[in-house]
Amino acid sequence: MICGVDEAGKGAVLGPMVIGAVGCERETDLPAGVRDSKVLTPRKRERLYAEITGSFPWGVVKIPAAEIDRLRQEMTMNTLVARGHADAVRTLIPTPLTAYVDACDVNEERYGSTVAALLGGACTVVSRNHGDALFPVVSAASIVAKVTRDRAIEALHAEAGDIGSGYPSDQTTITYLKDYIAGHGMPPACARQSWETVTRLMDRRRQATLGDF
CATH class of the missing domain: 3.30.420.10 (Ribonuclease H-like superfamily/Ribonuclease H)
Incomplete structure (x- = not known):
């Protein structure tokens, strides 16, 4: 075989x-x-x-x-x-x-x-x-x-809503990640947190949070 x-x-x-x-x-x-x-x-x-x-x-x-x-x-x-x-x-x-x-x-x-x-x-x-x-x-x-x-x-999709294809090139996926991180302060469990896409979004959120003070 x-x-x-x-x-x-x-x-x-x-x-x-x-x-x-x-x-x-x-x-x-x-x-x-x-x-x-x-x-x-x-x-x-x-x-x-x-x-x-x-x-x-x-x-x-x-x-x-x-x-x-x-x-x-x-x-x-x-x-x-x-x-x-x-x-x-x-x-x-x-x-x-x-x-x-x-x-x-x-x-x-x-x-x-x-x-x-x-x-x-x-x-x-x-x-x-x-x-x-x-x-x-x-x-x-x-x-x-x-x-x-x-x-x-x-x-x-059935669990979390419209997450797109899951690829960084998909704007629906990026919008989902941005909204989730903005609402929860962390990435969703289905996200690869070591990916640059996620670390970049988390850095932006931290910078925005610091800017509130």
Whole structure:
């Protein structure tokens, strides 16, 4: 068996990062239409997600915002993602002979070596930038990761209101963070407090508070 591994939400300021893994014997066995999740419509992603999870070995690893903040005190973000990729491979039984991973480092070989070391040499690791566009099995993993994260964000919407996509580039997300910090004096639990977006907003609030005296 081979597998593909990819993550969703690495750069988000709100919500978890989700790493997906999908196994198959041959990439030609995967459903027709499997592509990088970013180029698919939500409806098509959901349909393919159902087909993939209904017919192939798969697994997900979710890393909540607070856990990301904690781990970033001990390691780089690239190492954190590599550890998540290795953990996602371990969810598959039997262990794949080869794991294709979407490299989160400009140095593909270095990233692949990191994941392979974390797996203890249990399988061969092929690491490529933009692997979700190169290998259908990584595309399948990207679909599983993206749909799982989207559902987590939908749950946060139901709990907290309109938080946007959770990415710093989303003005709705930034407005939500500003309003929450203004009203509570701290970021929401779903925020990655170590992100520059949050620390900058907290600094602005502290400066504004000092200006009141």
